[in-house]
Amino acid sequence: MSDVAHEMQTSRAIDRSQMQVSDEVAIQITDMNKWFGQFHVLRDIDLTVYRGERIVICGPSGSGKSTLIRCINHLEEHQAGRIVVDGIELSNDLKNIDKIRSEVGMCFQHFNLFPHLTILENCTLAPIWVRKVPKREAEETAMHYLTKVKIPDQANKYPGQLSGGQQQRVAIARSLCMRPRIMLFDEPTSALDPEMIKEVLDTMIELAEEGMTMLCVTHEMGFARQVANRVIFMDQGQIVEQNEPEEFFGNPQSERTKLFLSQILGH
Amino acid sequence: MASTVDASSRQGFKLSQLIYDTRYRSLTIQAIAMALLVLFLSWLVSNTVQNLSDLGKDFDFGFLGQRAGYDINQTLIPYTSGSSHARAAIVGILNTLLVAFLGCILATIVGVIAGVLRLSKNWLVARLMTVYVEGFRNVPLLLWIIAIFAMMTEATPQPRDFREGGTASMWLWDSVAVSNRGVYIPAPVWGPGSTALIIVFVLSIAAIIGFRRYAFRRQEATGVLLPILPVSLALFFLPSILAYFVLGGPVSLAYPELGGFNFQGGLHMRNSLIALWLALSLYTGAFIAEIVRGGILSVAKGQSEAAFALGLRPSRTMNLVILPQAMRVIIPPLISQYLNLTKNSSLAIAVGYMDARSTLGGITINQTGRELEGMLLLGLFYLVLSLIISGAMNVFNARMKLKER
Ligand SMILES: Nc1ncnc2c1ncn2[C@@H]1O[C@H](COP(=O)(O)OP(=O)(O)O)[C@@H](O)[C@H]1O
Numbered sequence: 001m002s003d004v005a006h007e008m009q010t011s012r013a014i015d016r017s018q019m020q021v022s023d024e025v026a027i028q029i030t031d032m033n034k035w036f037g038q039f040h041v042l043r044d045i046d047l048t049v050y051r052g053e054r055i056v057i058c059g060p061s062g063s064g065k066s067t068l069i070r071c072i073n074h075l076e077e078h079q080a081g082r083i084v085v086d087g088i089e090l091s092n093d094l095k096n097i098d099k100i101r102s103e104v105g106m107c108f109q110h111f112n113l114f115p116h117l118t119i120l121e122n123c124t125l126a127p128i129w130v131r132k133v134p135k136r137e138a139e140e141t142a143m144h145y146l147t148k149v150k151i152p153d154q155a156n157k158y159p160g161q162l163s164g165g166q167q168q169r170v171a172i173a174r175s176l177c178m179r180p181r182i183m184l185f186d187e188p189t190s191a192l193d194p195e196m197i198k199e200v201l202d203t204m205i206e207l208a209e210e211g212m213t214m215l216c217v218t219h220e221m222g223f224a225r226q227v228a229n230r231v232i233f234m235d236q237g238q239i240v241e242q243n244e245p246e247e248f249f250g251n252p253q254s255e256r257t258k259l260f261l262s263q264i265l266g267h
Numbered sequence: 268m269a270s271t272v273d274a275s276s277r278q279g280f281k282l283s284q285l286i287y288d289t290r291y292r293s294l295t296i297q298a299i300a301m302a303l304l305v306l307f308l309s310w311l312v313s314n315t316v317q318n319l320s321d322l323g324k325d326f327d328f329g330f331l332g333q334r335a336g337y338d339i340n341q342t343l344i345p346y347t348s349g350s351s352h353a354r355a356a357i358v359g360i361l362n363t364l365l366v367a368f369l370g371c372i373l374a375t376i377v378g379v380i381a382g383v384l385r386l387s388k389n390w391l392v393a394r395l396m397t398v399y400v401e402g403f404r405n406v407p408l409l410l411w412i413i414a415i416f417a418m419m420t421e422a423t424p425q426p427r428d429f430r431e432g433g434t435a436s437m438w439l440w441d442s443v444a445v446s447n448r449g450v451y452i453p454a455p456v457w458g459p460g461s462t463a464l465i466i467v468f469v470l471s472i473a474a475i476i477g478f479r480r481y482a483f484r485r486q487e488a489t490g491v492l493l494p495i496l497p498v499s500l501a502l503f504f505l506p507s508i509l510a511y512f513v514l515g516g517p518v519s520l521a522y523p524e525l526g527g528f529n530f531q532g533g534l535h536m537r538n539s540l541i542a543l544w545l546a547l548s549l550y551t552g553a554f555i556a557e558i559v560r561g562g563i564l565s566v567a568k569g570q571s572e573a574a575f576a577l578g579l580r581p582s583r584t585m586n587l588v589i590l591p592q593a594m595r596v597i598i599p600p601l602i603s604q605y606l607n608l609t610k611n612s613s614l615a616i617a618v619g620y621m622d623a624r625s626t627l628g629g630i631t632i633n634q635t636g637r638e639l640e641g642m643l644l645l646g647l648f649y650l651v652l653s654l655i656i657s658g659a660m661n662v663f664n665a666r667m668k669l670k671e672r
């Protein structure tokens with residue numbers, strides 16, 4: 001779990017030529033509140049994400065990180081405030097939800113591949129049924145992204161035959177097949193054995209290098225330092241602190257952040 | 268590795284290896300079990316034959332050819348009391364097949380609907396389904412059969428109440444009569460030209476299947492999915508309706524009409540059949556509802572979330588992601604429910620429905636005294652039927668089964 005080890009794993013030269021943050025707003029969250037019954041899980045969230053940003057969200061377990069990013073593609077419903085994704089406001093309008101979901105890709109902690117479909121079918125399902133792409137074309141796109149995540153030779157296997165790291169890379173490829181403009185990651189490496197974490201992080205770094213807008217819940221601080229342009233710390237449903245990685249790790253402002261960092265970095 | 272093989276082959280074969288050597292152990296056990304089984308069966312058969320001959324009886328199926336001499340109130344094939352016992356058995360078997368077939372269909376429909384609705388977010392609907400499931404699962408089937416039969420015979424009007432100025436009236440524009448003598452529905456009358464109509468109908472079914480194939484192939488090629496449901500519905504109804512008018516209405520309906528003390532014309536469904544059918548379906552449907560609910564719940568929530576995150580709509584998610592995975596959990600216990608329903612239909616005797624148990628296994632045995640032969644034949648029938656049902660369902664299951672995992 002040592003941070004140094006992971007930093008070494010991911011320490012290759014990162015090509016920053018395409019990693020540019022533009023002024024265009026990708027996601028705008030204003031005054032957002034969410035309750036689970038009586039439980040106030042997200043409080044007064046304000047967050048603006050610009051196109052091309054790579055944001056890492058961290059914080060103690062139960063602080064609402066997953067709930068926050070799940071609100072962005074409406075896997076969870078917020079009760080107050082506004083969420084605007086790519087200029088589309090998330091409301092109860094099904095059309096808007098559909099539009100946003102096909103613009104926003106998501107990867108889960110437990111991959112959630114469809115076990116009854118082959119790797120290739122996993123990747124072509126949504127393009128065929130949502131984007132109405134011809135099968136041949138969908139398969140070509142799928143093979144392109146499977147090659148990108150370095151598992152083209154597994155295309156006709158079933159998810160159960162792959163290792164965890166391979167499955168998570170398939171999950172990333174599956175999302176990319178919908179050609180999303182934004183990617184959400186919810187602890188994509190925390191269910192993986194240490195030796196598989198690197199292959200998934202490498203895939204995510206490549207995505208970042210291509211200029212993908214990314215929101216990533218993770219405790220991989222090496223990844224945060226190298227790739228993120230902003231780190232957000234959440235506690236008890238609130239955004240407590242956000243800063244550039246260097247400042248965030250070197251000079252944390254709040255006591256809660258300091259405590260959290262000291263625990264996770266193991267000093 | 269090589270040295271151990273060499274060692275054992277050099278030492279030769281020892282008798283204790285039959286029990287302790289994993290290579291021979293299961294063979295030994297099977298051989299012993301087989302020998303015991305043969306011994307037991309031969310004892311059973313010789314004992315039975317001995318006892319029968321002591322009683323002055325022989326083992327003979329000749330009674331099947333004799334005149335039955337009893338009436339059967341519901342027959343799917345021509346039958347009179349002058350027919351043979353074999354024909355009476357077939358009438359009973361067909362009646363069993365009829366109620367089992369109707370029961371499996373209705374039980375599946377009821378069960379799937381109740382199972383899905385029990386997962387509904389609507390509090391009232393979910394509770395109602397819980398009451399249905401628990402109510403039917405926890406009361407013996409025999410009580411339900413008798414209760415429904417009693418309701419059908421006691422709480423429904425007599426045929427004479429349907430007379431002019433009577434208290435009862437027929438349903439659905441005077442075409443269906445529900446009375447304490449049974450339910451009367453219109454019967455089709457096949458006039459000249461009805462063969463052509465049937466051919467048109469069969470062709471339109473073929474056209475629907477062909478269209479679906481074409482639609483999916485077109486989707487693969489162009490990505491655009493044609494509207495399958497509306498086109499299928501149109502293909503189902505339009506050609507037949509058109510042909511009906513072109514052929515000058517070859518098929519008409521014979522409506523049940525009150526004549527004397529009872530209804531004449533139309534199809535008569537006896538209360539015994541309806542009560543048995545409803546009770547079997549509702550009872551088995553309650554179990555199927557639980558199986559369906561369990562199957563859907565067995566698919567992890569992450570599966571639908573992943574599908575939603577990809578932009579799939581809930582209905583597509585159900586069809587493409589949830590159901591294919593739930594099916595493999597649902598089908599094996601569903602097979603047992605079909606088998607249960609089929610065998611439970613032998614409770615028909617409680618309401619006087621003449622199934623195989625009542626004819627072959629009841630009156631025929633009583634009249635001829637051939638219990639052993641009759642029961643063997645009856646057992647054989649249920650065995651063959653059950654094997655056919657589970658065989659067919661296993662084929663279906665193999666097709667739905669998850670491949671590599
Ligand atoms: N569906 C739910 N119903 C009720 N409470 C929930 C639900 N999902 C999450 N919670 C609660 O909300 C809080 C935040 O959860 P989550 O966003 O998963 O935290 P994190 O991802 O930061 O660990 C936790 O206390 C959790 O127990």
Ligand SMILES: [Mg+2]
Binds near residue numbers: 065066067187
């Ligand atoms: Mg979480």
